[in-house]
Amino acid sequence: MACPLPLERGVPTQSITTREAMKKNTRKTLLALLMILGGVGFLIIKGISDTGVYYRTVAEVLAEPKLPQQRGVRVSGNVLPGSIDYDQQNLLLSFRVRDMEQEDKTMQVRYQGVRPDAFKEEAEVILEGRFDRTGQTFVAQTLLAKCPSKYESEVQQQ
Template sequence: MKKKKIVVVVGLLILSAIIFIMISGFKQNTIYYIEVHELQQNPDKFTKKGIRISGDVLEGSVKKDEINKHLEFVMMDKTGAKMNVLYNGIIPDAFKESVQVIVEGKYDKNTNTFTATTLLAKCPSKYEAEVEKQK
């Protein structure tokens, strides 16, 4: 009987340790997903961690240097809040003016500039409609 209690206690300790490691690892890798106005209202809350911001590319604001893989544009959310975005890397094919994007990186509240390490562009809905028609 005593051996069974020891096995149960050791099993619970091991299970607790595994759960603790999983939860702490998840918290460290969590990245916030917010809109531009939420970031601007409370920038200090989000400056310590990498964050994801969603919004639309403002028409007429895109400056592209495809040779050096450098991109600058203004991102705007549905409330009209705007911020400058800088990105160096491979520019997604779906990226263009007025498309919805998600950027991941760091924000500088002094210059209202977001330096993106990741850029994701939402595919236009016309592609989704064509796929549905083919079925």
């Protein structure tokens, strides 16, 4: 029985090695893509968890004071009338904020920075920060005062 391939030409080793090389390149490419996608996924999850701050009411924060000591928390409430003390020279703002629904729930807040223009008594504020070591004063790194909408007065007049 005669060999279908001529013996002088030998075994076609080049095409086998080319196929193996292509398989290796494909595997390397797929592995690199998986690593890139995994890295991007990790960065997205890490970014969300680092910037994701819990949003709580004053009553919720007061009920669980250890949570804001461990991790930053975002709190919403209204500025208690007569509680604002602002040292303009040192840019130190101290005030009390109360829960919007449970008005008997209040907490002391300290903020170092420029006083927002819309900040006043009864203003709705959003604070981001954590309690100090004593657990008595909420130290805000961010203070946002919500501006009353021009449409609110129109609705109240009707």
